[in-house]
Amino acid sequence: MGNRNRSTRELPATAEGFAGALLAAARAGDDARWLAPGFELPAELVRGAELAVRPLLDRAHRGGWPPGELRQAASRRVDEFAGSYLLDAGPRLPEWAAKHLLTPAEAVTAVVDALGVLLTLPAAPQPSVRHSVDDKKLGRVRALLAKAESSSFPEEAEALSAKAQELMTRHALDRVLVAAAPELPSSRRIWLDTPYTDAKSLLVNVVAKANRCRAVFDPRWDFVTVVGDDLDAVALLTTSLLVQATRAMIADPAGRSRQFRKSFLVSYATRIGERLEQAAAATLTATPDADRLLPALASHDLRVNTAFATLFPQVVGKSVTVRSAEGWDAGRSAADRARLGE
Known part of the structure; x- marks a missing residue:
């Protein structure tokens, strides 16, 4: 899996619910439910993931990071699950986790790693108009x-x-x-x-x-x-x-x-x-x-x-x-x- 050591303080203010759910999960310690597929993720975590990721994805796309470029960036920073979450444009977490057969802990880790990529992307150079040979x-x-x-x-x-x-x-x-x-x-x-x-x-x-x-x-x-x-x-x-x-x-x-x-x-x-x-x-x-x-x-x-x-x-x-x-x-x-x- 990708790097799990990012602070929730890095998350945007709109993701307070997501950050709070992450802290609750951390306090749960070795709660086996987080390590087994099928555990129902807290609603505030699901909503918080959407609020955190989608605005940052929109900002990245507007700023010169189309999906192909995001794929390249993600491949150099995170595992395939976090990269998939980015390329799927921040899908709803329970359905996405079930599709990829992920445990809740793995799904949450993928979201955090995806956020880490989006938060650290360098500013895209502008202008980005393409001129090419015919x-x-x-x-x-x-x-x-x-x-x-x-x-x-x-x-x-x-x-x-x-x-x-x-x-x-x-x-x-x-x-x-x-x-x-x-x-x-x-x-x-x-x-x-x-x-x-x-x-x-x-x-x-x-x-x-x-x-x-x-x-x-x-x-x-x-x-x-x-x-x-x-x-x-x-x-x-x-x-x-x-x-x-x-x-x-x-x-x-x-x-x-x-x-x-x-x-x-x-x-x-x-x-x-x-x-x-x-x-x-x-x-x-x-x-x-x-x-x-x-x-x-x-x-x-x-x-x-x-x-x-x-x-x-x-x-x-x-x-x-x-x-x-x-x-x-x-x-x-x-x-x-x-x-x-x-």
């Missing part, structure tokens, strides 16, 4: 990256992600030229799987930077928020490169230690960043409208940087330590082999 171009990027991930030939792989980056850059340049009026940058969370999330966040950052976006890592929840445009494509490229990096890291016969693997990922991200910047710069150089583009891109960068500074006014830079020279060398070699396009 479906046709996004399909081409997706196809290139799928081919990159499936190939067992490093030489073939090397060109594919670069081609994907080139397509993304061309689309971004075209949009900057034809945009009738500047739009607000969009924002998106990219969730990272443990371990080595700090090293993996560097890869998200270099992909974002190459696509004229800004990124910030939240180590408490293991996600990176990216601010800018074409975020669907940024997420696709990041996911593909993480798949390729993990596969290469695991396949390396020397890659057994944590120090090696973390150094590998840091080096991989650093080298990928260099390659993506080169690919983006080459595309810009080859564009015949470079004279028109430069002021438009400067305006775009100012817009993104301003939005990022508004959303995250207190961002602090943090370095990642590399402790394995062998891992660094292996990561750089793997990044040189990574497929960036075709």
Whole structure:
């Protein structure tokens, strides 16, 4: 089960009935009724659970935490029952507990854990309007990256992600030229799987930077928020490169230690960043409208940087330590082999 040690004083004032019922249950000690299915939960507890959870769920949804994002957050904090209670939108407790074959104690614990998630969610960045590559171009990027991930030939792989980056850059340049009026940058969370999330966040950052976006890592929840445009494509490229990096890291016969693997990922991200910047710069150089583009891109960068500074006014830079020279060398070699396009 999830963490049971949260104070009822953290609950909203509207949940006083729920908090009181929890205290009564605590005073009951080892009352066996709370440990057996079928015990009728006190009415004030059932009503209190609704009053506590539903307003917080509404606030989370309005604040940029849709069900899919809540699922990601819950999976990193609580067990499947508390996560289910959140995703079921705070259902009536007796019926929900019976559906999941939970004892009253387990059901109450799930509600408390769900409240803990809702009360500690970080503020969602705004604006959250989504701008993306059109479906046709996004399909081409997706196809290139799928081919990159499936190939067992490093030489073939090397060109594919670069081609994907080139397509993304061309689309971004075209949009900057034809945009009738500047739009607000969009924002998106990219969730990272443990371990080595700090090293993996560097890869998200270099992909974002190459696509004229800004990124910030939240180590408490293991996600990176990216601010800018074409975020669907940024997420696709990041996911593909993480798949390729993990596969290469695991396949390396020397890659057994944590120090090696973390150094590998840091080096991989650093080298990928260099390659993506080169690919983006080459595309810009080859564009015949470079004279028109430069002021438009400067305006775009100012817009993104301003939005990022508004959303995250207190961002602090943090370095990642590399402790394995062998891992660094292996990561750089793997990044040189990574497929960036075709």
